[in-house]
Amino acid sequence: MVYTQEKGSELTKSLQRVMDKKNNNSMYNFENFDRKALIADLGQDKLLEYLRNMLLIRHLETRAEAAYLQGKIGGFFHAYMGQEAIQTACVDVFGQNNWWITSYRCHALALLTGASPQEIMSELFGKADGNAFGRGGSMHLYSDRLLGGFGIVGGQVPIAIGAALSIKYLKKKDETAICFLGDGAVAQGTFHESVNLAVLWDLPCVIVVENNKWGMGTSVNRAVAVEPIAENFATCYGIEGHSIDGMDILACYNGFKKVHESSIKNRKPILVEVITERFRGHSVSDPGLYRTKENLKAAMENDSLLRLKLDLIEAGFLTEEQYKAFDKEAKDQIVEVVKNAELSPNPDPIVLEEGVYKEED
Ligand SMILES: Cc1ncc(C[n+]2csc(CCOP(=O)(O)OP(=O)(O)O)c2C)c(N)n1
Ligand SMILES: [Mg+2]
Numbered sequence: 001m002v003y004t005q006e007k008g009s010e011l012t013k014s015l016q017r018v019m020d021k022k023n024n025n026s027m028y029n030f031e032n033f034d035r036k037a038l039i040a041d042l043g044q045d046k047l048l049e050y051l052r053n054m055l056l057i058r059h060l061e062t063r064a065e066a067a068y069l070q071g072k073i074g075g076f077f078h079a080y081m082g083q084e085a086i087q088t089a090c091v092d093v094f095g096q097n098n099w100w101i102t103s104y105r106c107h108a109l110a111l112l113t114g115a116s117p118q119e120i121m122s123e124l125f126g127k128a129d130g131n132a133f134g135r136g137g138s139m140h141l142y143s144d145r146l147l148g149g150f151g152i153v154g155g156q157v158p159i160a161i162g163a164a165l166s167i168k169y170l171k172k173k174d175e176t177a178i179c180f181l182g183d184g185a186v187a188q189g190t191f192h193e194s195v196n197l198a199v200l201w202d203l204p205c206v207i208v209v210e211n212n213k214w215g216m217g218t219s220v221n222r223a224v225a226v227e228p229i230a231e232n233f234a235t236c237y238g239i240e241g242h243s244i245d246g247m248d249i250l251a252c253y254n255g256f257k258k259v260h261e262s263s264i265k266n267r268k269p270i271l272v273e274v275i276t277e278r279f280r281g282h283s284v285s286d287p288g289l290y291r292t293k294e295n296l297k298a299a300m301e302n303d304s305l306l307r308l309k310l311d312l313i314e315a316g317f318l319t320e321e322q323y324k325a326f327d328k329e330a331k332d333q334i335v336e337v338v339k340n341a342e343l344s345p346n347p348d349p350i351v352l353e354e355g356v357y358k359e360e361d
Pocket of ligand 1: 154183
């Protein structure tokens with residue numbers, strides 16, 4: 001169900017007002033934490049590592065988006081811009097050595113779980129040295145422990161449950177299967193069938209719903225019957241549920257730390273909803289006419305990257321000049337990988353059938 005309205009029409013504005021009201025964060029039971037104590041606890045090095053990871057993701061997508069608009073990249077392109085704090089904190093808290101899986105919005109998770117900026121960029125350009133040898137593009141990135149980005153909404157959830165079953169079967173006590181999906185995927189049967197099975201079989205998985213409030217052009221309020229999502233559905237399934245503020249990396253760290261401890265201790269499924277914002281349209285070809293400028297502006301003013309920067313400056317861990325240097329460093333690295341990707345060769349058609357399942361294999 002996609003609804004689009006003429007830009008700035010009265011109907012768009014009045015629907016947005018209703019959605020803004022419903023999207024009120026006060027419905028979530030976010031956990032309180034001592035901000036200053038957590039900053040001191042995490043320390044300068046860790047927090048600067050978060051900042052630099054988030055800058056790298058932001059620059060990678062910004063440059064790739066520009067290349068797409070210049071016609072240098074084809075296919076689909078879904079930016080993770082706005083949501084970076086979630087996976088940055090989650091991968092760090094759990095460690096790469098788990099099974100990871102997500103939707104088509106997969107650039108950041110690939111980078112954070114070990115794919116290099118170069119192989120990601122070359123993949124977007126469809127080049128032979130790309131992450132999937134130029135065959136997958138933006139939606140299908142992998143790393144040793146990332147089972148992929150998936151284009152079928154909710155299609156990754158049963159695969160995550162399979163990965164969790166393998167962890168249980170192999171008695172790997174410190175590994176978890178972590179599955180990211182969007183709010184729109186919660187309305188899919190695969191989500192409920194998978195959670196049901198995970199609960200029945202006590203599987204060590206964490207299902208993370210990244211609620212960016214939109215499934216293409218449909219507001220979450222018009223697509224999912226109950227909110228908060230995790231708090232309600234976790235109760236239904238008799239499992240642990242958490243709501244986390246995804247626009248604050250400290251809240252993400254704090255929330256995922258608790259989730260990780262519980263996952264290792266109890267080895268049961270956990271449902272998490274992270275409330276976040278999408279800074280771009282659904283994909284690069286979506287101008288987002290269903291959303292008012294005011295709503296988007298407010299979302300972008302709440303940028304987790306800027307919030308982290310301010311926290312770091314306030315803590316005396318960062319100066320404006322150092323921030324500019326980190327920003328430039330990330331930008332320069334990405335400019336370089338774009339240049340290389342442009343120069344990389346196209347895949348040789350002779351290898352087209354390699355890596356494809358065939359009966360005789
Ligand atoms: C089974 C299926 N139905 C419909 C689509 C078309 N589609 C692609 S993305 C999308 C919206 C998903 O929204 P959400 O789960 O909130 O993820 P987000 O894009 O916000 O990250 C839809 C309906 C699809 N890819 N697969
Ligand atoms: Mg969504």
